[in-house]
Amino acid sequence: MDNKRVEDLIEMIRNRCLLNNVGGIKYLSVLFRSMDTDFDKRLSYRELNEGMKSFGLEIVKDDFKMLFDAFDKDKDKQIDFLELVAKLRPPMTKRRVDVINQAFDSLDVNKDGILSIDDLKIVYLTNAKRHPKFLSGEWTEEQVLRNFLDSIDTPGNPDGNVTREEFMNYYAGVSSTVDDDSYFDLMMRACYGLPNRGT
Structure with a gap:
């Protein structure tokens, strides 16, 4: 996995979220719910991919696979809200x-x-x-x-x-x-x- 590339992708998504809403994290919950089309409170590979496209972010297949794996902390092929936030949360001192x-x-x-x-x-x-x-x-x-x-x-x-x-x-x-x-x-x-x- 190209860690630098993954961090760049995460930074791009984080910046887009912060641009859309001052609260950032609150906006992520709206984004998460809109991507969770089967309402199971987890995002599959397909749901995240389609959600990113609807969010205006086209990510090439190899990059997207690395991104999904970075979000999927427990490696269960699903991303829950806390896994998503843990990666997209703005860094703090x-x-x-x-x-x-x-x-x-x-x-x-x-x-x-x-x-x-x-x-x-x-x-x-x-x-x-x-x-x-x-x-x-x-x-x-x-x-x-x-x-x-x-x-x-x-x-x-x-x-x-x-x-x-x-x-x-x-x-x-x-x-x-x-x-x-x-x-x-x-x-x-x-x-x-x-x-x-x-x-």
């Missing part, structure tokens, strides 16, 4: 990855590697009570917390639990819209009440 992990750790109260409503009830309830729909009486605390989880969960398939990888995927999309590492770090710390760097 160590500083950004570190602050995203700190934010996740601050929310994961029981340290099981999954964010659930029970975690958020302990550490995020004050924020939930300031949500406009809670203040208006339209939503309960639980609905506000579930909405927060669903916004970060795998798009199109929210299950009420957010893994570290899903959290990282979401913020990789946010990260792609923020040029400055310091500003991204500051934004994450303010959002999740994390201590400032060096304190």
Whole structure:
């Protein structure tokens, strides 16, 4: 496999996704669902190939075979959403990855590697009570917390639990819209009440 060629192809697809939608990762979920013509939540070789063509990307057969193999991490001849995102997620600096992990750790109260409503009830309830729909009486605390989880969960398939990888995927999309590492770090710390760097 020509790794440089595969990386160039992935970069081309990533750039196209980011051009189409500021959120990037959210757009990938739309793209994924449009390619998944048999609705099994996995992409076959044919589905990905046809999807890329409809996306305006003509990739020659040998290159496409290498690309499919690069996406198919578990080598089961199918690509699930997380495999696709893992390759197309915009790269981030160590500083950004570190602050995203700190934010996740601050929310994961029981340290099981999954964010659930029970975690958020302990550490995020004050924020939930300031949500406009809670203040208006339209939503309960639980609905506000579930909405927060669903916004970060795998798009199109929210299950009420957010893994570290899903959290990282979401913020990789946010990260792609923020040029400055310091500003991204500051934004994450303010959002999740994390201590400032060096304190």
